[in-house]
Amino acid sequence: MAELHVELVAADRQVWSGEASLVVARTTSGDIGVMPGHQPLLGVLEPGSVTIRTAGESGEGSVVAAVHGGFLSFADDKLSLLAEIAELADEIDVERAERALERAKSEADTAAERRAEVRVRAAAGR
C-alpha cells in the first residue's frame, strides 16, 4: 500500500518523522484525514491532537501528538505538520498536564486551559 511521509516539526526541533498510512488532524474547519494520494493541501491547524497511523518502515501502530496551533501542508505524498509547540503523547507528563489544567481552570486562564486540555486529551489517546 502506498505510504505518505510525515514530518512533524516544532519551532525548535523535529518531533517525529516517518511513514504513515493515515493522518488525522484538526483544522479550523474541522477534522481532516489525509491518506496517500490526497490532493495538495495547505491548512491551518487548531490546537488539538494529531493521530498518525504509522506504516512501512516505522511499523504498524499509531502515534498521537498534541499540537498547539500550526499548519499542515501536503504535496507529493509528503505531509508536513508545522507547530510552534508539538509534543508526542509519550512525552507528555500526564500528572503535570492535569495539574496545569486545574490551575488554569482556577485562574480562569482560557488559553492555558486549552493548552493543558489538549495535552491531557492527547496523552489519553495514546
Added chain:
Amino acid sequence: MGAQTRVYKRRIKSVTATKKITRAMEMIAASRIVKAQRRVAASEPYSTELTRAVTAVATGSNVEHPLTTEVERPTRAAVLLIVSDRGLAGGYNSNAIKAADQLTNRLIGEGKEVVNYIVGTRGVTYYRFRERVIAKSWSGFTDNPTYADAKAVAEPLIEAIQAERGSEHSVDELHIVYTEFVSMMTQTPVKDRMLPLSFKETAEESAEVIEGHIKKGPEIRPLYDFEPSAEEVLDALLPRYVESRIYNALLQAAASKHAATRRAMKSATDNAEDLIKSLTRLANAARQADITQEISEIVGGASALADASAGSDR
C-alpha cells in the same frame, strides 16, 4: 631585589591573572558555540517547511495581503537590529551596528523614515548615546534565545506592518540586520528585507536564503487546496513566517556572538602570552643589570679599599 625587577614581576603576575580569565572565557565560548550551532540546526526543519508552505501559497494563489503587497510609495521602514547584550566579542557588535547604519542611510536616501527596533543592550546604548529614537528594544536573552523571545520581538513588528497606513505606528517595510553564522571563523553581518515579500520572486529568493544549499533552481509546484481559504491560511502563515525568520536570526546571532567571543578571547590569551614572554625577558635583563651593578660596586669598593691601604703603607 632592585626596584625595576619588582615592577616587572608585578606586571607579569597581573598579566598572568588576566590570561587565566581570557582563557576561561575562550573555553566557555567554545563550548557554547557547539550548543548554539546545534540549536540553529534544530530550528532548520521548521523554517524550511514553513518557507516551503509560504512559497506554496505564493505560487498557488494570487491573494492580496497586507503582508505581501508592496505599497506604492513606502514612507516608513522598520529596521530590526540584532546584537548582543555584552561586549568582549571583537568587532561583532560594531560590525552589525555599522551594517544597520549603512542600511538606515540608504533608506533615508530613498526618502523613507526609519523606525528602530533593537535586540541587545549594546545596540541600545549605542543608539541612546547618539540620541536616536528607539521604537522598542529587548535585551536579556541574546545568548540563549527561545522561540517565545522571537515571538515577543515579532509581535510589535507584525502589528506595525498590519497597522492602517498613515497611522502613528504603521510601517511599510521590515528590514532585519543580524550576524550570520557562516563558520567557526567567519560571521558576516547581513541586511535582509523581510517584508513585504513580493511573491513569485522574493518568496523564492528568501526560500533560497533559508534553504541555502538544500535546493536551488526552479521546481514545479503543485496546485494546493486551501483549508479554510487562501486568505486565512496566509493570515495565519505570515506572522509565523516572520517569527521563524526572527527566531532563526536570533539563533544565528547568538552562535556568531559566541564564535566572535571565542576568537577575541583567543587572541587576548595569545597577546597575554606574548606580553608575559617579553616582560620575562625584561625582568631577566633587569636582574642581570642588578647583579652586574652589585658586582661592580663590590669590586669598586674592594679596589678602593686596596688603594687606600696601599697608600697608608707607603
